[in-house]
Amino acid sequence: xxxxxxxxxxxxxxxxxxxxxxxxxxxxxxxxxxxxxxxxxxxxxxxxxxxxxxxxxxxxxxxxxxxxxxxxxxxxxxxxxxxxxxxxxxxxxxxxxxxxxxxxxxxxxxxxxxxxxxxxxxxxxxxxxxxxxxxxxxxxxxxxxxxxxxxxxxxxxxxxxxxxxxxxxxxxxxxxxxxxxxxxxxxxxxxxxxxxxxxx
Numbered sequence: 001x002x003x004x005x006x007x008x009x010x011x012x013x014x015x016x017x018x019x020x021x022x023x024x025x026x027x028x029x030x031x032x033x034x035x036x037x038x039x040x041x042x043x044x045x046x047x048x049x050x051x052x053x054x055x056x057x058x059x060x061x062x063x064x065x066x067x068x069x070x071x072x073x074x075x076x077x078x079x080x081x082x083x084x085x086x087x088x089x090x091x092x093x094x095x096x097x098x099x100x101x102x103x104x105x106x107x108x109x110x111x112x113x114x115x116x117x118x119x120x121x122x123x124x125x126x127x128x129x130x131x132x133x134x135x136x137x138x139x140x141x142x143x144x145x146x147x148x149x150x151x152x153x154x155x156x157x158x159x160x161x162x163x164x165x166x167x168x169x170x171x172x173x174x175x176x177x178x179x180x181x182x183x184x185x186x187x188x189x190x191x192x193x194x195x196x197x198x199x200x
Contacts, residue, residue: 010083017089020058029118029147029188034065036196037114040143041074049113051075054104054136055082055120059090062097070097078112104132107139115140118147119192122165129167130175137179137197144181144197151193 012020024030041047051069056062056079070077081087082103090099104117105128115136124132137144152169176183181197188194 012083012085012089014089014092017058017086018093020060024119025060027189027192029149029192029194030061030064032186032188033061033116033118033145033147033194036145036194037065037075038069040114041069046113046142047074049075049142050078051114051116052078052080052107052112052139054080054107054115054117056090056099057081057086059086059094061118062090062094067094067097075114080106104135107135111139111141113140113142115144117145119149121146121167122149124165126165126167129165130171133172133175134179137176137181140181140197140199142199144195146195146197147188148193148195149191 041049051066053061053066059079062077062079066075066077069075076098078098078100079090080100080102081090082101084101087099087101090097117136121129121132133146136146150166152167152172154169173183176195176197180200182200184194184196184198186194186196
């Protein structure tokens with residue numbers, strides 16, 4: 001069985017879910033992406049784009065940014081997470097929005113204008129991380145954004161059982177480009193890195 005970080009997310013109550021990864025709430029990569037997305041929507045004439053967040057976790061980004069954009073019709077939000085309790089809690093606190101249990105492997109043949117995964121890919125095992133990237137880009141019509149933590153590295157490969165894994169940069173970049181996407185790499189704070197991938 002392929003290891004993932006599933007065991008880390010077990011045992012959350014609704015109340016503890018509401019403060020999920022609270023230590024990360026001030027991370028600059030969040031505000032950077034909110035600003036980037038709003039500019040992309042407003043100035044790029046992409047209003048109404050379908051937007052899929054893969055691994056929404058505590059729905060913090062939804063509550064802070066994506067909900068407002070969905071309510072105004074700027075995006076059509078779809079939230080996917082592999083943890084059943086998180087989906088239930090999101091439906092409890094934010095009823096009427098699109099919440100679904102699943103992950104990269106359940107995207108199937110559906111497509112979205114924008115796909116987004118923040119601090120997710122580092123939890124993928126070596127056996128599946130390339131498949132997850134393929135699935136994400138295969139479900140993307142226009143643009144995909146990965147926020148890496150840590151970023152792919154040319155110096156080392158590291159797998160620690162499903163937590164903070166580092167993958168080979170050359171392998172990752174070649175895979176993305178082979179799928180017909182360009183890569184814009186943007187540092188975000190001390191530890192995060194954006195990959196903004198646009199279909200060519």
